Amino acid sequence: MRRSIATVCLSGTLEEKLEAIASARFDAVEIFENDFINYHGTAADVRRLCHDLGLGIDLYQPFRDFEGVSDAQFRRNLDRVERKFDIMEALGAPQLLVCSSCAPDAIADDARSAAQLYELAERAARRNITIGFEALAWSRHIRHYQHAWKIVKEANHPHLGILLDSFHILSLGDDPAAIADIPGDKIAFLQLADAPYKVMDVLQWSRHFRCFPGQGNFDLVTFLEKVLLAGYTGPLSLEVFNDHFRAAPTRPTAIDAYRSLLYLEEAVERRLAAPGDDVLLNQAREAAAARVELFSPPRIPALDGLAFIEFAVDTESERALAQVLGALGFRRAGEHRSKAVTLYRQGDIDIILNAEPGSFARSHFMQHGPSICALGIATEDSLRALNRATAFGCPRFEGRIGPNELKIPAIRAPDGSLIYFVPSTQGSKRLFEIDFLLEDETASAPSPTDLQAVDHIAQGLPQLRQDAWTLFYRAILGGEPGESMDLVDPYGLISTRGVATADRKLRFVLDVSDSDTTATARTITQLAGASVHHVSFSCADIFATVERLRANGVSFIPVSPNYYDDLPTRFVLDDALVARMAALGILYDATAEGEYFHVYTQVFAERFFFEIVQRNGAYDGYGAANAPARMMAHLRTNR
Structure with a gap:
């Protein structure tokens, strides 16, 4: 299907927007009126620029407060719209968006509105222009799509159709099921936007908090399915008003927008292909699938968790980090056959320290200092995982490979770091024995107090990038986001959201600061763009593990005694257990499903730190309630 986007979705000048839209591989644009009004050039110039960029112009928008007016105002409105038609002819825009009136003196008379829209369509037909009539969720009288469709049907003009906008429909809680009963050729245009659930005025919600498909909470899959079942074959267009995106x-942002459409198309394509018990619905879905060609990338292969974590270091930071890892119980397990790369192991955790001059890791170190430069994700089909990622627009990475060394498919993540897709068939030992000289493991039987696996990766992101990473993990790895939460930092607020695969073999936490003054923001500044600010390791007995690690010299954050005095007021806990947690600096959280014990190390090189966790039962969170205690402790010890 043809993929389009409204220029209002993006920041910048009109020229910058159009160039970014073309670069992101969109087919066409909606020209937002304000973008054209403030453009220093003619409509013909815009048309020429779009043509040179390979972009069509699908729509000009919006035209406001047209219908349901007095006869005198109607005549003035016809004069106004003729001027818009002049612009549209010069632009080569075939369709005008007309939104239902918000004027306080609008008349609640469906017959009048239908007659006035008919006359508008007559005028448009003379210019070979189509009118898409949209029900605004906050308009004076016509707020619901079924009401707008009733008026369009009554007007009954071939150059008039209904324009469907997912935000206006889903924000009001309207059931999209009836869309399937609208003739497809009477759906003039389709605009798509997602949004987080908000309890607020719908106008403010719409103007400031829309987001791209896959970044919010709306059921866009069902919505788009109903539109396609109706027989619609026109463009899929994004119209997103969002303060963050416009900054x-x-x-x-254009790349994220395009990826979001692909993500939605794939989900709908699966829905249309899924057989159900309803024979008529199955037939309708088959017919819809035959009418349109939706994006169908390689399916996500089985993912088996993190195969390795790679740190970019130099000689000095390698020695310091190796000392920290040794105190945490990691042993030096091998050295690369031809590069300055060292492997450390504990339980099912493999950590690589890469100090190789001239490598990607060294380049990453020069930009970000000691930091995580790559993650390896184990998968049953690494080539399929790679092909899926590149189909969604992720750049492929080709690193320097020595003779007889293992070549692992890789892509660049949104922060420029690497994600390797490691064949699960290699196994942990097989993966490294090709490229590394492994040391003897016979004397290193696992201990009950060992760290066992990577529980999650936490990322400190620049402002405006949480939605982009959420979409990335959903589209590429099949992760599903949890609810976004606000955490109190000593100097502001942190927005946090977990994203995890269904089997929880991969978990990521995405943290974004609302200002440049928070502790998280300062960590991001130190990382200079690299995103991982801590790695969480799981263990079976956190008390025994922390006692061992403290004896090894691991420095954990000091937690305020007030925290432990308050714990029994929030949870039913034995006094001896609280005292034991206080003695070791262990934090606690619980839900009806289970418990979460965790402890944090001090920050390494002002850039990242480690967390040790123990999950009991089916606890599925990340101890977010304890983040303020952690941030304050880190702040005090890093001053």
Whole structure:
């Protein structure tokens, strides 16, 4: 299907927006009126620029407060719209969005509105222009799509159709099921936007908090399915009003937007292909699938968790980090056959320290200091995982490979770091024995107090990038986001959201600061763009593990005694257990499903730290309630 986007979605000048949209591989645009009004050039110039960029112009928008007016105002409105038609002819835009009136003196008379829209369509037909009539969720009288469709049907003009906008429909809680009963050729245009659930005025919700498909909470899959079942074959277009997107860099936002459409198309394509018990619905879905061609990338292969974590270091930071890892119980397990790369192991955790001059890791170190430069994800089909990622627009990475060394498919993540897709068939030992000289493991039987696996990766992201990473993990790895939460930092607020695969073999936590003054923001500044600010390791007995690690010299954060005095007021806990947690600096959280014990190390090189966790039962969170205690402790010890 043809993929389009409204220029209002992006930051920048009109020229910058159009260039970014074309670079992101969109087919066409909606020209937002304000973008054209403030453009220093003619409509013909815009048309020429779009043509040169390979972009069509699908729509000009919006035209406001047209219908349901007095006869005198109606005549003035016809004069106004003729001027818009002049612009549209010069632009080569075939369709005008007309939104239902918000004027306080609008008349609640469906017959009048239908007659006035008919006359508008007559005028448009003379210019070979189509009118898409949209029900605004906050308009004076016509707020619901079924009401707008009733008026369009009554007007009964071939150059008039209904324009469906997912936000206006889903924000009001309207059931999209009836869309399937609208003739497809009477759906003039389709605009798509997602949004987080908000309890607020719908106008403010719409103007400031829309987001791209896959970044919010709306059921866009069902919505788009109903539109396609109706027989619609026109463009899929994004119209997103979002303060963050209008301040974010233009090109990355355009790439996110395009990826979001692909993500939605794939989900709908699966829905249309899924057989059900309803024979008629199955037939309708088959017919819809035959009418349109939706994006169908390689399916996500089985993912088996993190195969390795790779740190970019130099000689000095390698020695310091190796000392920290040794105190945490990691042993030096091998050295690369031809590069300055060392492997450390404990339980099912493999950590690589890469100090190789001239490598990607060294380049990453020069930009970000000691930091995580790559993650390896184990998968049953690494080539399929790679092909899926590249189909969603992720750049492929080709590193320097020595003779007889293992080549692992890799892509660049949104922060420029690497994600390797490691064949599960290699196994942990097989993966490294090709490229590394492994040391003897016979004397290193696992201990009950060992760290066992990577529980999650936490990322400190620049402002405006949480939605982009959420979409990345959903589209590429099949992760599903949890609810976004606000955490109190000593100097502001942190927005946090977990994203995890269904089997929880991969978990990521995405933290974004609302200002440049928070502790998280300062960590991000230190990382200079690298995103991982801590790695969480799981263990079976956190008390025994922390006692061992403290004896090894691991420095954990000091937690305020007030925290432990307060714990029994929030949870039913034995006094001896609380005292034991206080003695070791262990934090606690619980839900009806289970418990979460965790402890944090001090920050390494002002950039990242480690967390040790023990999950009991089916606890599925990340101890977010304890984040303020952690942030305050880190702040005090890093001053």
